Amino acid sequence: MSLGRRGFLQFCLGAGAGITFSPLPWKLMDDSAIWTQNWPWTPVPPGGEVSIEKTACTLCPGGCGITVRKVKDRAIKIEGMKGHPINDGGVCLLGMSALYKLYGGARIKGPLKRAGKRGEGKWEQIPWNAAIAEISKELNQKRQDGLSHTVASMTGTDRGTVPQxxxxxxAAYGSPNVFTAPSLQDSERLALKLMQGDYASAGYDLENARYVVSFGASIIDGWGSPVRAFRAHTRWAEKAAEGAKLVQVEACLSNTAAKADTWLTIKPGTEAALALGLAHVIIKEKSYNKAFIRDYCLGFEDWQDSGGTVHKGFKQSVLKEYSPDAVSRITGVPADRISVIAREFAQAKGALAVWGRGKGTRPMAVHDIMAIHALNALVANINKPGGVTVLPDVTTVPWPSLVQDDIAKSGTKQPRVDRAGTDAFPLSESLFDQLPKLIKGGTGEYPLSVLLVHGANPYYTEHDRTAVAEALDRIPFIVSFSSRMDETANHADLILPNHTSLERYEDVPTPISSSLPVMSLSRPVVSPQCDTRHVGDSLIAIAKSLDGSVAESFPWDDYESLLKATLGDKWSVLEKEGYWKDEGYTPADWSQAFRNASGKFEFLATTLLAGAKSAKDCLPQYSRAKLKGEEFMYPLILIPCESMRLADGPVANSPLMTKTVADTVLKNDDLCVEVNPKTAIAHGLTDERMALLSTPKGKAKVKIHLFDGIQPGVVAIPTGLGHTAYDDYLKGKGVNSNDLIGMIEDEASGLDIAWGSRASLKSI
Ligand code: SF4
Structure with a gap:
């Protein structure tokens, strides 16, 4: 058998992905554990009773169930929970890292008050009652000054009891400024609201899908629950003889691209154009589901407004603008390949189009998601086995009524400082990415005075990080609830450390991409190791210490009683099994599925019509991104490259994860960027030599790694490195890609949808 270059890359990368889920790393770890027992300084767990506890992993939105093996009160091993509806026994490297988060470095051992300049790392330890009193004094003063609306919070997600x-x-205190860290969910929920009338997340029946086109989603490398997606991929491979297939659309040869049946290399940021090119072929060849389009869709055909003007529907718009030749010029994908993929997609049973670049954590343009989801509508694979559905939230017991005094009522009526929900961005609920621009430019409605941060690390994770840091530094009082000294905690004025994931209760709502409603319960499996408190308990204590009617909205003694009360009869199931799933869930049939005013799947988003410049703006479409910088100065395109071995969200890498990173990604402390050999020749770059990577947002010294699996003219930078906080295992290693990539604003939502940047590379 001959093995070509592509085959070789597939083999190597596929093996890498496979190893992540295979028993091999666990065996090696067992071996090294046995070996290291001979080191005198290795901590040895005490002998004693062994027990196994069920809980849920909260280190990413994947929602996996895990089991923790313990000796007495010492957690010693984490494994995937067998039978769990999401991961059924699998666990990823990050999930295993919970032990490190519990026992490893950078833990904040008790409440801290800043003693030096911001970011200097000088702290004074204070007791809990003093920490609560500090916040209480600050917040009460703002209420007295009529400035309650200038207090804001930022959480990593808006799902679950703690964000609520x-x-x-x-709301009880008197501010509208509740932010969540920007995520794919923000844009996905908007797209689904526009097309299907539900402001909700998409669920994918990956297990039964048979022809999956992934528009940049790293299906087996960190997207959704990677453990579940990897299993689904194994099933597709088993069904290959029946035509099961994964088509990966991506600019570089990621693990997912390497394992895919077809890898379509594409110019970065043009995925929506490709989706519309596929739609063109399907429509032109009349291979779409005509009954579904006729009976359950709106805006496919041309339509007439109340003034009698005729507007193009989706069909004519796509036929006119997105021929395979035109799309080939935009995307770089050959026209004949576009036609072949479109035909296969239209003919397959269980054809599924999936959005969400990389791990699917960053927002995308709403119209891009609409373009990709339009493919699911053309083949009518909505609310069917192997298709996409809009998942209902798991029902819980309603919370007691909110009590608001006059200050709270007046404060919450103030406009949000990020302009979400205003005339500027009427559809959006939270636009944290707008803040740097508004705060720095002084164009916000008013300055913020206090920021409470939980489960987010904006000083590290947001694009144009320098601008974010400058803007946040202007907020006089920042409170962090982090359990580890991340970049944001390091810039805070006060830290009220939360328990780590293995020390606390947490409800884990239906994870991203799940095909049925599921809830899991993260539980304290060991006693708190430090003088930390559950963030929920801290919030209840703060609320009870505030003036006015604030405390009346918090009748619970502590977070655990709140959780028990609101989870109702699900509590006992969650306690026993570790998860609850809606066994009988079946997606609504098409006559009930679409909950917008038309009752139909809307290719033409009628909600947008009133404020749109033209009717065309209400259809799925591709818009060329306006990248900053001149092409002659920045002739290359820089794209972020995500990996399962590098956590790049609010939870950072453990030393174990960093140890698995290849030398071609991080060599000593130098970050390597992937460059095609043709690019290297054109720009005078040499393999393994240092170069200066410049973008309109910053510069960084990087090492060149020549790689055939990246398009010429494109440079891939790994994400998840370049920390300036945490411990010696993370700090100062590599470069933070967010320093180099600036914001690209989505006109429809105001979200930051940046997928890359113009760049240059010069040998040094
Ligand atoms: S995929 Fe996410 S939730 Fe699942 S084990 Fe890994 S980190 Fe935990």
Missing amino acids: LFKRLL
Whole structure:
């Protein structure tokens, strides 16, 4: 058998992905554990009773169930929970890292008050009652000054009980400024609201899908629950003889691209154009589901407005603008390949188009998601086995009514400082990415005075990080609830450390991409190791210490009683099994599925019509991104490259994860960027030599790694490195890609949809 270059790359990368889920690393770890027992300084767990506890992993939105093996009160091993509806026994490297988060470095051992300049790392330890009193004094003063609306919170997600507690605290106190870290969910929910009338997340029946076109989603490398997606991929491979297939659309040869049946290399940021090119072929050849389009869709055909003007529908718009030749010029994908993929997609049973670049954590343009989702509508694979569905939230017991005094009522009526929900961005609920621009330019409605941060690390994770840091530094009082000394905690004025994931209760709502409603319960499996408190308990204590009617909205003694009360009869199931799933869930049939005013799947988003410049703006479409910088100065395109071995969200890498990173990604402390050999020749770059990477947002010294699996003219930079906080295992290693990539604003939502940047590379 001959093995060509592509085959070789597939083999190597596929093996890498496979190893992540295979028993091999665990065996090696067992071996090294046995070996290291001979080191005198290795901590040896005490002998004693062994027990196994069920809990849920909260280190990413994947929602996996895990089991923790313990000796007495010492957690010693984490494994995937067998039978869990999401991961059924699998666990990823990050999930295993919970032990390190519990026992490893950079833990904040008790409440801290800043003693030096911001970011200097000088702290004074204070007791809990003093920490609560500090916040209480600050917040009460703002209420007295009529400035309650200048207090804001930022959480990593808006799902689950803790984010709801933050929302409630701000509402009872008197501020509308509740932010969540920007995520794919923000844009996905908007797209689904526009097309299907539900502001909700998409669920994919990956297990039963048979022809999956992934528009940049790293299906087996960190997207959704990677453990679940990897299993689904194994099933597709088993069904290959029946035509099961994964088509990966991506600019570089990621693990997912390497394992895919077809890898379509594409110019970065043009995925929506490709989706519309596929739609063109399907429509032109009349291979779409005509009954579904006729009976359950709106805006496919041309239509007439109340003034009698005729507007193009989706069909004519796509036929006119997105021929394979035109799309080939935009995307770089050959026209004949576009036609072949379109035909296969239209003919397959269980054809599924998936959005969400990389791990699917960053927002995308709303119209891009609409373009990709339009493919699911053309083949009518909505609310069917192997298709996409809009998942309902798991029902819980309603919370007691919110009590608001006059200050709270007046404060919450103020406009949000990020302009979400205003005339500027009427559809969006939270636009944290707008803040740097607004705060720095002084164009916000008013300055913020206090920021409470939980489960987010904006000083590290947001694009144009320098601008974010400058803007946040202008907020006089920042409170962090982090359990580890991340970049944001390091810039805070006060830290009220939360328990780590293995020390606390947490409800884990239906994870991203799940095909049925699921809830899991993260539980304290060991006693708190430090003088930390559950963030929910801290919030309840803060609420009870505030003036006015704030405390009346918080009748619970502590977070655990709140969780028990609101989870109702699900609590006992969650306690026993570790998860609850809606066994009988079946997606609504098409006559009930679409909950917008038309009751139909809307290719033409009628909600947008009133404020749109033209009717065309209400259809799925591709818009060329306006990248900053001149092409002659920045002739290359820089794209972020995500990996399962590098956590790049609010939870950072453990030393174990960093140890698995290849030398071609991080060599000593130098970050390597992937460059095609043709690019290297054109720009005078040499393999393994240092170069200066410049973008309109910053510069960084990087090492060149020549790689055939990246398009000429494109440079891939790994994400998840370049920390300036945490411990010696993370700090100062590599470069933070967010320093080099600036914001690209989505006109429809105001979200930052940046997928890359113009760049240059010069040998040094
Ligand atoms: S995929 Fe996410 S939730 Fe699942 S084990 Fe890994 S980190 Fe935990």
